[in-house]
Amino acid sequence: xxxxxxxTSPTRPMRADARxxxxxxxxxxxxxxxEQGAEASLxxxxxxxxxxxxxxxxxxxxxxxxxxxxxxxKVEALCATAADLAADPDPGHALxxxxxxxxxxxxxxxxxxxxxxRGAQDGDPTLGATxxxxxxxxxxxxxxxxxxxxxxxPDVSITDLLKLVNAICLAVEQEPDGxxxxxxxxxxxxxxxxxxxxxxxxxx
Amino acid sequence: xxxxxxxTSPTRPMRADARxxxxxxxxxxxxxxxEQGAEASLxxxxxxxxxxxxxxxxxxxxxxxxxxxxxxxKVEALCATAADLAADPDPGHALxxxxxxxxxxxxxxxxxxxxxxRGAQDGDPTLGATxxxxxxxxxxxxxxxxxxxxxxxPDVSITDLLKLVNAICLAVEQEPDGxxxxxxxxxxxxxxxxxxxxxxxxxx
DNA sequence: TTGTAAAACGGGGTGGCCCTCCATATCGTA
DNA sequence: TACGATATGGAGGGCCACCCCGTTTTACAA
Numbered sequence: 090x091x092x093x094x095x096x097t098s099p100t101r102p103m104r105a106d107a108r109x110x111x112x113x114x115x116x117x118x119x120x121x122x123x124e125q126g127a128e129a130s131l132x133x134x135x136x137x138x139x140x141x142x143x144x145x146x147x148x149x150x151x152x153x154x155x156x157x158x159x160x161x162x163k164v165e166a167l168c169a170t171a172a173d174l175a176a177d178p179d180p181g182h183a184l185x186x187x188x189x190x191x192x193x194x195x196x197x198x199x200x201x202x203x204x205x206x207r208g209a210q211d212g213d214p215t216l217g218a219t220x221x222x223x224x225x226x227x228x229x230x231x232x233x234x235x236x237x238x239x240x241x242x243p244d245v246s247i248t249d250l251l252k253l254v255n256a257i258c259l260a261v262e263q264e265p266d267g268x269x270x271x272x273x274x275x276x277x278x279x280x281x282x283x284x285x286x287x288x289x290x291x292x293x
Numbered sequence: 294x295x296x297x298x299x300x301t302s303p304t305r306p307m308r309a310d311a312r313x314x315x316x317x318x319x320x321x322x323x324x325x326x327x328e329q330g331a332e333a334s335l336x337x338x339x340x341x342x343x344x345x346x347x348x349x350x351x352x353x354x355x356x357x358x359x360x361x362x363x364x365x366x367k368v369e370a371l372c373a374t375a376a377d378l379a380a381d382p383d384p385g386h387a388l389x390x391x392x393x394x395x396x397x398x399x400x401x402x403x404x405x406x407x408x409x410x411r412g413a414q415d416g417d418p419t420l421g422a423t424x425x426x427x428x429x430x431x432x433x434x435x436x437x438x439x440x441x442x443x444x445x446x447p448d449v450s451i452t453d454l455l456k457l458v459n460a461i462c463l464a465v466e467q468e469p470d471g472x473x474x475x476x477x478x479x480x481x482x483x484x485x486x487x488x489x490x491x492x493x494x495x496x497x
Numbered sequence: 498t499t500g501t502a503a504a505a506c507g508g509g510g511t512g513g514c515c516c517t518c519c520a521t522a523t524c525g526t527a
Numbered sequence: 528t529a530c531g532a533t534a535t536g537g538a539g540g541g542c543c544a545c546c547c548c549g550t551t552t553t554a555c556a557a
Contacts, residue, residue, distance in 0.1 A: 101533095103534095104523085104524055104525075104532090104533060104534065105523095105524070105525090106523065106524065106533090106534065106535085107524095107535090110534085110535085130513080130514065130515090131514080131515070131516090132513080132514065132515075135536095140535080141536030141537065142516080142536080143517075143518085143535070143536055143537085144534075144535060144536065146515085146517080147534080152515095206464060240487070240488075241487065241488065242486060242487065242488045243488070245481060249474075249477060249478055249481060250481075252465070252478060253461070253478055253481065253482060255464060256460040256461050256463065256464030256465075257457070257460050259460065259463060259464055260410060260456060260459060260460030260463055260464075261456070261460075270456070273453060274453055274456060274457055274460070277449060277457065277482070278457060278482040278485075279485055279486050280485045280487070281483055281484045281485030282445045282446060282449055282454070282483050283385075283444070283445065283446065284443055284445065284446045284447070305504095307504095307505095308503095308552085308553055308554075309552095309553070309554090310504090310505065310553070311504075311505060311506090311553095314505085314506085334542080334544090335543080335544065336542085336543065336544075337543095339507095345506065345507030345508070346507080346544080346545080347506070347507055347508085347545085347546075347547090348505075348506060350544080350545060350546080351505080351506085356544095
């Protein structure tokens with residue numbers, strides 16, 4: 090929800106200078122995070138944006154809020170992908186494809202995985218439209234279809250599935266060949282370690 | 294490799310006061326890390342140990358070194374478990390059991406997972422006996438047996454398997470019910486998302 | 498026992514970080 | 528244009544990692 094001077098929402102529109110600074114901070118943050126990951130220094134982001142650190146903290150009261158703003162469009166793209174895949178004739182394939190897309194985004198956007206995992210947990214029950222809930226809602230439908238088509242076990246939750254994907258991405262995101270590793274590990278996790286032919290679903 | 298005044302190694306034995314401080318720091322670190330996780334303040338650890346921060350930095354040039362020293366005995370226990378399980382008549386079960394044990398340790402010792410994952414990567418090619426290599430060597434044997442018994446796919450590496458386990462632990466270690474989640478996710482990853490009966494090993 | 502060089506120590510400094518206060522500057526509008 | 532509401536950012540506080548270097552402690556030999 091980037092503050093929007095065009096909306097007719099009850100909140101008064103932002104002043105022009107405020108909006109300009111907001112956008113500059115967002116751009117600087119995207120740049121810094123791409124280079125250094127989600128732990129990039131907030132002070133440096135403010136410096137890059139050419140604003141004081143107080144201004145950054147006023148617009149984004151927590152790091153999490155900043156991350157969510159930075160990644161919002163990526164998350165929306167992922168949700169759109171999910172909507173497209175909902176029409177796929179093979180629900181199992183659709184689910185796997187989507188999880189792969191999530192992983193690809195998470196690996197190539199350092200910090201995204203961490204953002205997706207933390208759903209406004211830090212006693213921050215303000216906005217309902219967090220990255221976490223957006224992505225969860227988007228995936229729930231795909232999983233439900235896959236279950237109905239018997240392509241996924243009924244006892245698996247979308248929360249667990251996404252946690253798994255994000256855990257993998259979080260773990261490999263600082264390695265040089267992160268994308269390849271994430272793909273390999275995701276495939277491994279989705280298909281299990283048993284060799285083809287052995288009964289799947291056995292509790293090891 | 295806790296410096297040992299008893300060894301006959303080429304390096305001169307530690308002075309008594311140095312050894313005493315080393316041990317105190319280690320104890321304080323274990324305590325602080327158990328309470329606050331791997332990001333515990335080094336200054337506070339020094340404070341608890343009753344030494345100056347410079348002394349801490351002299352004994353442990355990096356946080357990673359300190360973590361490895363703290364977790365060394367836990368890792369050794371895990372290696373011992375692996376050795377025991379090598380005699381298990383069901384290699385598949387042995388591997389799964391061991392991975393579960395790794396997960397349990399990692400979840401209950403905050404920071405262990407991160408330690409296990411980073412093998413002296415930070416241009417720190419000093420000691421070969423890092424946590425990472427110890428655990429990898431211990432697991433390699435179990436995996437090899439499981440493969441031979443056709444209980445694991447031949448194209449899976451112990452590195453990947455451990456990365457998966459640690460990724461899961463890393464992701465859930467700050468949540469209240471981390472242990473339960475780790476167990477659930479690990480099972481999911483080992484058995485795959487396909488329902489029982491569907492062919493395992495299919496590339497989704 | 499005592500003298501000495503080597504080893505170890507730790508207070509204090511540097512610079513970075515996050516976050517907040519409040520005097521000042523800027524904007525939108527009447 | 529003038530004025531009140533809004534936004535700004537420098538300065539400062541608290542915390543941290545890490546290092547310098549004068550001082551203390553140790554081990555050992557005379």
